[in-house]
Amino acid sequence: MFFSDEYKDGVFYGDQNFSIPYHMNYGAFVLEKFLKYKDKVALINGDTNEQITFGDLAQKIVNTTTFLTQLGVQTEDVVAVCSENRIEFLIAACAVFCVGATVTFLNISYGENEMNHAVNISKPKYIFLSGSASDSHYENLKKHNMIRKYIFFDNPPAKQQNVISFRDLADENIDLKSFKPVHFQGRIMTCMILYSSGTTGPAKGAKLSNLNYIIASQQPQPTERDLTMLTIAPWCSTMGIVTTLQGLIFGKKIVYQSRFNERAYLRAIEKYKVGYAIVAPPVLVILCKSKVANEYDLSSLEVVTSGGATTNIEVLNELKARYPSIKCVIQGYGMTEATGAVTNDFEKSFKEGSVGKPVPGIIAKIVDPDSGKVLGCREPGEVCIKGPVLFEGYIGMDLDKDLYPGGFYRTGDIGYYDEDGYFYIVDRIKELIKYNAWQVSPTEIEAILLKHKDVKDAGVTGTPDQLAGELPTALIVRQQNSQITEKDVIEFVDTKVAPWKKLRGGVIFVDEIPKNPSGKILRRKLKELISESRTRKVTSKL
Numbered sequence: 001m002f003f004s005d006e007y008k009d010g011v012f013y014g015d016q017n018f019s020i021p022y023h024m025n026y027g028a029f030v031l032e033k034f035l036k037y038k039d040k041v042a043l044i045n046g047d048t049n050e051q052i053t054f055g056d057l058a059q060k061i062v063n064t065t066t067f068l069t070q071l072g073v074q075t076e077d078v079v080a081v082c083s084e085n086r087i088e089f090l091i092a093a094c095a096v097f098c099v100g101a102t103v104t105f106l107n108i109s110y111g112e113n114e115m116n117h118a119v120n121i122s123k124p125k126y127i128f129l130s131g132s133a134s135d136s137h138y139e140n141l142k143k144h145n146m147i148r149k150y151i152f153f154d155n156p157p158a159k160q161q162n163v164i165s166f167r168d169l170a171d172e173n174i175d176l177k178s179f180k181p182v183h184f185q186g187r188i189m190t191c192m193i194l195y196s197s198g199t200t201g202p203a204k205g206a207k208l209s210n211l212n213y214i215i216a217s218q219q220p221q222p223t224e225r226d227l228t229m230l231t232i233a234p235w236c237s238t239m240g241i242v243t244t245l246q247g248l249i250f251g252k253k254i255v256y257q258s259r260f261n262e263r264a265y266l267r268a269i270e271k272y273k274v275g276y277a278i279v280a281p282p283v284l285v286i287l288c289k290s291k292v293a294n295e296y297d298l299s300s301l302e303v304v305t306s307g308g309a310t311t312n313i314e315v316l317n318e319l320k321a322r323y324p325s326i327k328c329v330i331q332g333y334g335m336t337e338a339t340g341a342v343t344n345d346f347e348k349s350f351k352e353g354s355v356g357k358p359v360p361g362i363i364a365k366i367v368d369p370d371s372g373k374v375l376g377c378r379e380p381g382e383v384c385i386k387g388p389v390l391f392e393g394y395i396g397m398d399l400d401k402d403l404y405p406g407g408f409y410r411t412g413d414i415g416y417y418d419e420d421g422y423f424y425i426v427d428r429i430k431e432l433i434k435y436n437a438w439q440v441s442p443t444e445i446e447a448i449l450l451k452h453k454d455v456k457d458a459g460v461t462g463t464p465d466q467l468a469g470e471l472p473t474a475l476i477v478r479q480q481n482s483q484i485t486e487k488d489v490i491e492f493v494d495t496k497v498a499p500w501k502k503l504r505g506g507v508i509f510v511d512e513i514p515k516n517p518s519g520k521i522l523r524r525k526l527k528e529l530i531s532e533s534r535t536r537k538v539t540s541k542l
Helices: 028-036 052-073 088-100 112-122 131-141 166-172 210-216 238-249 262-272 281-289 313-320 442-449 486-494 523-541
Strands: 011-013 039-043 049-054 078-082 102-105 124-129 149-151 163-165 188-197 202-211 228-230 252-256 276-279 301-308 328-331 334-337 340-344 363-367 379-384 410-418 424-430 431-437 438-439 457-467 469-478 505-511
Touching: 028 052, 028 088, 028 149, 028 210, 028 238, 028 486, 039 052, 039 088, 049 052, 052 088, 052 166, 078 088, 088 124, 088 238, 102 112, 112 131, 112 202, 124 131, 131 149, 149 166, 149 276, 163 166, 188 210, 188 238, 202 210, 210 238, 228 238, 228 262, 238 252, 238 334, 238 340, 262 328, 276 281, 281 301, 281 313, 313 328, 334 410, 363 410, 431 457, 438 442, 442 469, 442 486, 457 523, 469 486, 469 523, 486 505, 505 523
Parallel strands: 039 252, 078 102, 078 124, 102 188, 124 149, 149 163, 228 252, 228 276, 276 301, 301 328, 469 505
Antiparallel strands: 011 363, 039 049, 188 202, 334 340, 363 379, 379 410, 410 424, 431 438, 431 469, 457 469
16 A cells, blocks of 8 residues: 555645735736736637637726726625626626625526525625526516625616616726735635535535635646636536636636537537536536537547546546547546535546545545544545635534534545545435536425425435436425325426426325434435335336
8 A cells, every 4th residue: 555645644635835925815816827828818708709818808807896996895795796607707706806805606597596595695785797697687686685786797777776887897998017906914805605505405605715716726737738628617606617717827728608508519629629628427428428429520629527426437438439539537526615626636647437636725534424533545434624725614604513623524425545545436425416516405495395285295315317417306295185296396396496406306206204213304215215116117017
């Protein structure tokens, strides 16, 4: 057995040596990096070919920062961005960093209840809205009195108070040389609020600091080569915003799309000679099974990074067999609470099937979740982490219950490490459902179901799906004499949740929801009931 100096007494230490600027402002850090690549193309909209250089991106960030300052945005104010992936999204986010405020991202796909919940957690005073976001959410958002101004990327509604056009604030050029972002004088300040679903209910607001992001942005990229990068991950998600900003900080040209469309995705690889793609596991499956991929020249694609959920090694092998230009498919493991990556692998040293080694800024160990004992090589247990990239905590919640002695955060994920110190994720303690790398809280869906007058009791779990990972599935106990149908239940939930939380796994009616003596739902039993129900259906058709 061999370990480097990064391993001691059951604990793995990622590199803890970083350059920390005294200003402690992530926006200032980003601007300094962007200006190193001034004339190089930074972002390309893969659907419209709209492009912007690093220099122009920096200029628009400075222009927007200056306007926000004039508007009265102050340190510790919260500013929200609700938009699909577009250049203005990143300009707005980086400007909020520079002005010293906190940015939060409101998912454009949220239902009304989820939007209200997120707004009530973060309490933004200002909101940037795209046209699509405005169409879906503006009328509802106006009900929240804490919001002072709405800044519209597209055409603002006529004759509305507290409305500003983004075009009016981003066009007046401010002198880059004289511009100075807010200086925090070495203080650790909150930079971002992201939403992390838990098993106890709706999303929690995770606070990430400027220091968290400055350190995470110094973690090496999976490939050191200057390959054009393609991403479709929503920038409102941890995976989307972290990987995009990290790529830009390292000077990568990034092609982005707002949503996945098979032909558009393949066309973008061919048109922009994409060499490096960041994807969720379902996209790998689609590429493996694609009936149209042969119509496109994908020979430029050499490196693929997959995150959000583990991927079956057979899928990885099938992908490389079909697309010989792909030299490696790298898997990583991360979470919002770690400012992105916990472990990662690299083109020069990747081990197929693993999720790599702890990244800089992470200290990790594997612990028996019952006894708290630190476990050894190839002994599965709970992955526990700490370090300077660990988040500040959840808004309005005590973090102590999620920590082991010594400040190690309990991830809720089961994993192990091998003789070379590479990590593997095998299961989850937490009961989250992962649909297309999005997290779904079973208890959140159960709470919605129990509001239906014909539902006596409900339990929700995930059922395996090769394409999506897991499908949210409900087991329902009807009220006496109720004639509620599967369609009724699905439509009831559809109107109240985001697309990834819909009951795509269907509904099964049962006599009782299995629970332990304290009343906690036994989700393992739910999965058994689903399996039995589907076996009976198959048998009845024979």
